[in-house]
Amino acid sequence: AIQLTQSPSSLSASVGDRVTIACRASQGISTDLAWYQQKPGEAPKLLMSAASTLQNGVPSRFSGSGSGTDFTLTITSLQPEDVATYYCQQFNSYPFTFGPGTKVDMK
Amino acid sequence: QVQLVQSGAEVKKPGASMRVSCEAPGHPFSGYLIHWVRQAPGQGLEWMGYVNPKSGGTNYAEKFQGRVTMTRDTSINTAYMELRRLTSDDSAIYYCVRRDIGFLGFDPWGQGTLVTVSS
16 A cells, blocks of 8 residues: 655644745655645545646635655745645545644644 | 535444444445545544445455444435444444545545443
């Protein structure tokens, strides 16, 4: 199975800060990666498909990049409503594994 | 906008079975797969498998093989996930999610079903 690691596991940032979350796959997965945002008590929400395709309704301050084994989710200007845990997931091969998550909170 | 509506919370005894339903009201099962993902309290997301609503075909994570069955009833646009021989480690929120065939993302997600396994 393909393993996904995320770094950092948690971070604190201020409103307006640029936030970067990394996701690394144990083997190359092309751009077969999605990013999700999960707020406490809610189901995950799809932010990005195919590594860099922003989903309808997701603010443009979110962006994704990468291919192969290294991927990045960037929030260009952190807002209070972005406090959440972020997960990456690979779709290259079954089982469709998730990263362990990165918890983002406000400083 | 497709929504997935799941059945309500359950409390089960160790060794029992659970079944969670997932309905797509007003939207025929066609062109997509229904996957199941679970999340233990305070933990991350774990993919369990999927059912193809059109064919009934399934693919399960190795961890759950022999203990899980995913089915569907196309007449009522509903998918089911049954998990047997429950232990406390199976206490989790269970989500059904839709994946359009070929799409690299899960969307939408059901609201989740909390299953608690306790003696």
